[in-house]
Amino acid sequence: MSPANHQTIRIEADAVVVGTGPGGATVGRELARAGKRVVFIEGGRHPNRIGSHLSILKHIDRGGLVYSEEGLNVVRALATGGSTLVFTATACRPPAWLKDKYGIDITYEVNEAEEELKVTALPDELLGPANRRLMSAANELGYDWEPFRKFIDPDKCAPGCSDCILGCKRGAKWTAANYVADAVSRGAILLNRVAVREVITENGKAVGIRGHNALKTPVEVRAQRVIIAAGGMGTPVILQRSGIPEAGQGFFCDPLRMVYGVPRDKGVGSASAPQMSVGTYEHHEKDGFILSPIVEPWLLFGASIGLRNPRSLTKWVNYRSVLGIMVKIRDDMGGRINLDGSFSKPLTYDDRLKLDHGTRIAEKILEQAGCEVDDIFCTIDRGAHPGGTARVGHVVDKNLQTRVENLYLCDTSVIPEPWGLPPVLTCIGLGKRLAKHLFGQ
Numbered sequence: 001m002s003p004a005n006h007q008t009i010r011i012e013a014d015a016v017v018v019g020t021g022p023g024g025a026t027v028g029r030e031l032a033r034a035g036k037r038v039v040f041i042e043g044g045r046h047p048n049r050i051g052s053h054l055s056i057l058k059h060i061d062r063g064g065l066v067y068s069e070e071g072l073n074v075v076r077a078l079a080t081g082g083s084t085l086v087f088t089a090t091a092c093r094p095p096a097w098l099k100d101k102y103g104i105d106i107t108y109e110v111n112e113a114e115e116e117l118k119v120t121a122l123p124d125e126l127l128g129p130a131n132r133r134l135m136s137a138a139n140e141l142g143y144d145w146e147p148f149r150k151f152i153d154p155d156k157c158a159p160g161c162s163d164c165i166l167g168c169k170r171g172a173k174w175t176a177a178n179y180v181a182d183a184v185s186r187g188a189i190l191l192n193r194v195a196v197r198e199v200i201t202e203n204g205k206a207v208g209i210r211g212h213n214a215l216k217t218p219v220e221v222r223a224q225r226v227i228i229a230a231g232g233m234g235t236p237v238i239l240q241r242s243g244i245p246e247a248g249q250g251f252f253c254d255p256l257r258m259v260y261g262v263p264r265d266k267g268v269g270s271a272s273a274p275q276m277s278v279g280t281y282e283h284h285e286k287d288g289f290i291l292s293p294i295v296e297p298w299l300l301f302g303a304s305i306g307l308r309n310p311r312s313l314t315k316w317v318n319y320r321s322v323l324g325i326m327v328k329i330r331d332d333m334g335g336r337i338n339l340d341g342s343f344s345k346p347l348t349y350d351d352r353l354k355l356d357h358g359t360r361i362a363e364k365i366l367e368q369a370g371c372e373v374d375d376i377f378c379t380i381d382r383g384a385h386p387g388g389t390a391r392v393g394h395v396v397d398k399n400l401q402t403r404v405e406n407l408y409l410c411d412t413s414v415i416p417e418p419w420g421l422p423p424v425l426t427c428i429g430l431g432k433r434l435a436k437h438l439f440g441q
């Protein structure tokens, strides 16, 4: 790093990667492994202490209080590792249409990532009694539930722990920060708390990025390759400021709702095992939703049931016994991200039908698992996977290049269609593929 004058911090690199979520971390790490000089720019802090409500809240965008113009809450983490800091570590392979319809074949890269990160379903003792109970109840009703594959090392995970969303203190959960650390050990530079404002272009070609650090000192990185990976909500803002106004027009956010019940026996609840350790993708294709057990950390639980219906707050005392099923839908593309980061995201009639359809099935399963119908309650609806804001075929080509030469994207923003699935494994696959493309490996 060589400050060329006392005003601006200037760095030169082979590649600059903006954002360290799974997309950015992977492409940067692969380039560092290939001997390239990589600079990561991350707007958030480096998470040194994790695993509690207090420690994690400071890494969540505005403490979780981010709402669309219509009042839809959307959650994302701003930190090294992006939202994988708080993700529930579910690994889901991309749908076949990504290859069949868009010619994006990441089969090899996804296989490689699964092997490298030892993606696997958790053993029975780590699934948790409540999740096993819900899985049995669902299967008794004829649904097809199974253990989900996870980015969790079973040898480091502890029975009874459900801290994935608060950040895993044990290091059992893989996060994109692990890839960043690997890249840094190979010489990459990580700059935290630097907000990128725009891409620098010369003669129609991207040559770097411009932003400022927490002390408002300007930062400029010039590089042979410029990769924006600031996530579904961050990337379109940078693109709009860089002369690509079509970014951010329409997006998905995989809205979700938790359906909760208290079983008659007040046994062990879903908060005593990793979230989403089991579940089903069987409704995804036809009905547009997935189902999987989650009970949110207790503070969030209180907030999200209370905001839906203050009378549900009486259920808070039974927190340890609550069984919970998340309904996550594949919503229609819609809304927009504005230049200042504010956004609009109306839920359509079809979106609401899907949420309600999934809720009815979740209620049946909870009843089968021993909950009284009267004791079933829901949270507010919220979004957790914003994407599709700079989609393939609209803002980028299938090599993830924008119409500005040398400006590439690598995050959920490039996903071309409504998704409704956990996207991290896909982002990793895209990152590996892009790295090969960039320097012709």
Ligand SMILES: Cc1cc2nc3c(=O)[nH]c(=O)nc-3n(C[C@H](O)[C@H](O)[C@H](O)COP(=O)(O)OP(=O)(O)OC[C@H]3O[C@@H](n4cnc5c(N)ncnc54)[C@H](O)[C@@H]3O)c2cc1C
Pocket (backbone or CB within 6 Å): 018, 019, 020, 021, 022, 023, 024, 041, 042, 043, 044, 075, 076, 077, 078, 079, 080, 081, 082, 083, 084, 086, 087, 088, 089, 090, 091, 092, 165, 194, 195, 196, 197, 229, 230, 231, 232, 234, 235, 238, 276, 384, 385, 386, 410, 411, 412, 413, 421, 422, 423, 424, 425, 427
């Ligand atoms: C509670 C929760 C649970 C989830 N569980 C799962 C799961 O089990 N499985 C799964 O596959 N997915 C899950 N997800 C979704 C998944 O974590 C995200 O979709 C994924 O992390 C998105 O990756 P990304 O590469 O697009 O960028 P992000 O992870 O969003 O990272 C983007 C990074 O860019 C930085 N940034 C943004 N703007 C700027 C700027 N201007 N300058 C510099 N830096 C900037 C941000 O600080 C952020 O760190 C979950 C999400 C949440 C919130």
